[in-house]
Amino acid sequence: MLAAFQGILLGSALMTSGPVSGVAADTGVDGAALYRGKCAMCHGPSGAGRTGNFPPLAGRVGQIARTDAGKAYLAAVLLNGLHGPILANGQSYNGFMPAFRMLSDDEIAAVVTYAAGLGTASTGIALSDVASARAQPMDAAAIGAKRQALVASHGLP
Template identity: 50%
Template sequence: MRRTFAVSALLIAAATGARAETAATLYSANCAACHRADAAGVAGQYPPLKGRIDKIAVTAEGRRYLADVLLYGMVGQIEANGAAYVGYMPAFNRLSDADIASVLTWISSLGGSKPPPAISAADVTAARAQPLTAAGVAKQRQALEAAHPLP
């Protein structure tokens, strides 16, 4: 019995570690070129993700917005941590719902929230079922910002 439990615990730990490694690899391949490997962004060009995504993901509307940003991209000006950013975020809708959820959850884990909010594949699937344009995502952000300020 103890042996079975120990083996099960090791398998669960290995699977969890593999998911985090996959998410980190996906982030590195798709996000790090702009938002940097440490998710700190580039002042004036690419907003920081670390320490912000976890705060946005605490509400269902925030998780939906984050999924929409990755699925449909975004264009226009945003404010992040008190700094203005004007630009274009490309769509990553070629990634699977599970991959998008994995990357968002991994970025969320870089913030200070304990436990960090998780974005599920179901959250992404729901967002994919209601397509938006990049401009529509920007409007969604404005509405979210009006409801409660985003970091």
């Protein structure tokens, strides 16, 4: 498992292709650069994901970010990580996403806003969404419960 993770890290260091725009207007932070450095190693340069391990982001993050509950969920996932089984676009995934709490609120807002635009025209999340999520750290069970509540109330792609 460690070798596989090291391979993912090496692959991310070598990755040079992918989306090239994505400066979030309200932060001035380059969401595209953050995506390439932090997300593309697992979710792919275009956000297509990897079957069974890492769900696609393209076309999904923008849909999730359309509601306040969805924005809160996205910010919570970025800050606290996610692991265990989930369903995305009807496909099961059982991967691991690390927490990115070390990123600033500006950086998280920029990378989510960039990911929200992969495959769809959409808005992302605001700094206030990230600040609210940062003030309420969550464990894996709480993130799972938040996801289930979102599925029940709004559905998730």
